[in-house]
Amino acid sequence: GAVVSQHPSWVICKSGTSVKIECRSLDFQATTMFWYRQFPKQSLMLMATSNEGSKATYEQGVEKDKFLINHASLTLSTLTVTSAHPEDSSFYICSAHPPQDQTQYFGPGTRLLVL
């Protein structure tokens, strides 16, 4: 089956630093990946759509300069939380879909804690 990995699985950082999260599709190519944020006991909130070879599409209210997305290859998208603050602490999840398939496959998530 389609597998998506994320790295790291958790990260603790100081306020003001930047954190990079990687999302990889392991056994398929993904021209589109998605980044979500999940607050405790809440649903997923779509942050942005990552497009291979072009700019990401951000949802309303998501700061693109804060959450930098790079989709440099067909199997890798990265999310960089720049100048992280405690309010950025959350669970970040990525997903990807195989070509011509609307099913999204999810990574295990990355828990970010900003001190």
Place this chain on the structure above:
Amino acid sequence: AQRVTQPEKLLSVFKGAPVELKCNYSYSGSPELFWYVQYSRQRLQLLLRHISRESIKGFTADLNKGETSFHLKKPFAQEEDSAMYYCALGGAGSYQLTFGKGTKLSVIP
């Protein structure tokens, strides 16, 4: 605009009892509907999608376009079914999914 409504935040049933997790959607085009499940400390995983018409782990869901619903059903709940269940809606021409707020199913032994 696309919208998915899961009216129940929490649903508790006894083991062996029937389960129905409700999902209603709003979409002007031809919908693609999914149920995802998230077990404790695990990633979201696809449970089923309406076009495949499969039964996974005893769960089924039928798309009712007249009632704009895609309720998830299982005749006899098992303890291992306890999890968060999310209904998701996709549309033609887009790979984006709109998720409902989720329903936490708790199966009481």
